Amino acid sequence: MATSGFDPQQSLDSVDDEQLPVPPHKQHGAKHFLGLYAAEHVAATEFVIGATFVGLGAGIWDILIGLVIGNTLAILSFTLITAPIAVGTRLSLFAYLERIAGNVMAKLYNGANVVIFAAISAAMITVSATAVRVLFDVPPQVAPYPTDMAFVIIAFAVGAIVVLVAAFGFNALSEFASICAPWLMVMFTAGGMVLIPALSESVTGFTTLTSFSDFVAIASASVFTGINADGEPGIGLWEVIGFAWAANTFAHFGLIDMALLRYARKKRYALATSTGMMFGHYVAWISAGLMGAATAATMKLSILVVDPGDVAFYALGMSGFVIVIVAGWTTANSNLYRAGLAAQALMPEVKRWKVTMLVGLGVMGASCFPFVYRSMLPLLTYAGLILVPVGGIAFAEYQLFPRLGMTRYWANFKGLADNRPAIASWGISLIFGFGLNVLDVMPFYYLFLPTWFVSILVYVVLARRAGACEAYPEKEKAQQEFNERVVEHHRRKAAEKYREGVEDKTLLSKGIKVMWGIVGLGVPAVLAWRVMFESPDLYQYYVNRELFYDITIWCTVIYFVFAYWGLQRSKQFKRREPEGTPSQASTG
Known part of the structure; x- marks a missing residue:
């Protein structure tokens, strides 16, 4: 039996488009990805992460320099690791994984994605609920759990809208989200600018800034002070670099964004991720830190428990409610949609909307607990640690196997029901990565790096012993013929259905x-x-x-x-x- 049920002899008309390479007429230029990544990474999470850096005690120069280095490393990771495989295969990781790793591996991977994306969706619903809470005069939720039944009702109401849209109207919301990016970029920047004079007055006695050094002095004295919420020395340059790099490891090292970059005409278009990394993960994080610190000082609360709704309202007035609701809502919908797709892969006999509704009920329950969104930093980091080994396995098969005299798709060609070396490599890598975390060998922001290398090494060794070094000329010929049929299939579809606007x-x-x-x-x-x-x-x-x-x-x-x-x-x-x-x- 073939690894994933993938049969090169099957009729292409019966194959879902998601399982086939992206055709030329659906590929995009750099401009498309500049907007796409701006919309993806200027979101409600920025309020949480910016405030988290302040609470962890990052210094101003650690932030200014560390975020540049870390986000540059992230851009290079998208460009050098994700894009070559995405453009080379024109497949999403889900489709590629089915071809190389088998049903069991694919189901385990989809199960992990359900949990991770559902958690992110729940966190974003909570962020939106913090804005709606202010409108109904509900007290701030400073505990890890809800302390007011009205907040639970608000979270469920916001969550219900998110679930329904993700289940039935996601296309319309995606279009709406695409126009939000320019506005979000302007408003995040404006929020920081509006509060800087107040911060300046509290530190220097003057409301005006005369130079960049004034900004550094104000930020270092009142926002990024180098002292954490417990009054102890905070995180340093290496931690800031590590988090900025690790925040999207599941997308670049973990190859999730193959789903997006497979549409790029050229590999270098992955450099367009700079709009998300250098604005959303640089300007917006710093601006959110400024807004959060000013709001916390006004409310006389720890920045770690100040709601994004309060932060946005203090910085932007009524527009602040809009930015929190919109940013949280659109981010929650996209992640719940991903969770629904992954869940449907586990239950293919159930319609996607039903599966999304089922996952959504759990998401709505989790969204009532504020500790979920306040845990975004470790959530994103550990999500990367879980998914990165799968990216390492795919990287090894695509990039290293041909150079080592090994055969791509060997498990499928060999007729194995499941790629046991891939499953074992994932398990060993997780034990290794989380073992390093337990032993506290290194900052957990960097755990993805050795874990990724271990997954590659283990998979190469185990696959070589299992038959990846063997030749499969008949199967490879059938694969080549299938690829040629796909090209002709896409050419025919383009001629029949598409015309330039x-x-x-x-x-x-x-x-x-x-x-x-x-x-x-x-x-x-x-x-x-x-x-x-x-x-x-x-x-x-x-x-x-x-x-x-x-x-x-x-x-x-x-x-x-x-x-x-x-x-x-x-x-x-x-x-x-x-x-x-x-x-x-x-x-x-």
Whole structure:
């Protein structure tokens, strides 16, 4: 029996598109990924992680330098590790794993993904609930568990919306989320700018900054002080670098983002992850730390228990509620959708929406507990530690096997029901990685590195002994013939179903862009600049800040109305029609 039920002789019309390589007419250029990663990584988690760095006692220079280095390493990891396999196979990791590792491995992997993505989704629902809580005057939830029944009701209400959208309306939400990225980038930056004069006054007695050194002095004295919440020396440069690198290990070393980067026309387009890493994981984290510290000082609470809703409202006024709800909601939906897909792979006989609803019930229950979202930093790190060995196994099979004289897809070619060396390698690597954590050999942010190398080494050794060094000429020929049939299948589909859209150059569409670009984004940015640089005293600061609050909420409404209108118009122009010739087929 073949490893995953993958049969190169099967009819391609009966194969789900997700199991086939991405065809040329569905591939995208760099611009697509610049926007995609900005939307993916400027989200509600930034409020939590920025505040966590403050609570852990990171120093200002550790943050400024460490985040640059760590996020650069993350970008290089996407570019050098994930993209070559994604572009080379044009498959998601789920599909590639089925071809190389077998049913048992795929089910174990999908089970891990259900738990991880469900936990992230629950955390983001809680973040959104903290904003709704303020609107109903529900007390802050400072304990690890809910202390007010009203908060439980709010969390369940927000969660119910997330679950229903993930189950039935995810495509519409994905479109909506795609227009949120520019607004989120502006608002995260504006929030930090609005609060800097207040922080400056508390440290220096003045509300204005004259140089970058002033910012460093203020941030080091009141935000990134180098002292943690317990009054002890905090984390240093190496920990900051490690976390910034490790925050997305499940996506790059763990190869989850093969699902996205398989659509890239060229491997180097993975450098577009810089919009997510250098803005979402640099500017937004620092800005969120500034906002969190200022809010905690105002509320006289530890920054570790201040709600994102309170932080956003203090920095951005009513627009702050919108940013927390939208960022939390969109992030929760995408992760719950992923959890539902992984769960359906475990129960293929059950419809996806039913499985998503079932997983969603557990997510709604978990979202009532604030400790879930406050544990985002270790959650992301340990999620990477669990999934990274699978990425190492796939990396070894794709990159190393040909160089070592070994055969890709050997287990499938050999007719094994399951790839036991892969399963054993994952298990041994997890024992090794979590063993290092128990022994406290190194900061847990870096555990993914030795764990990844161990998974590669163990898999190469075990696979070599199990038959990966053997030749399978007939099977390889059948695989090549299958690949040729896929190319022809995609060529035929492109000719039948796709035609390049018409470029929208109408005056109305240009006017729509002006409204959401200049009014929706430009005005809040200018007002935030005015608060930060044109507030010579506290009185003028409060006047400028209130003006920012009052106008920005209307700019927010204008942005979303016109951005969504523009999105719908662009879809009309880019809609593809079921007729045409190969020459008319779009190539991107």
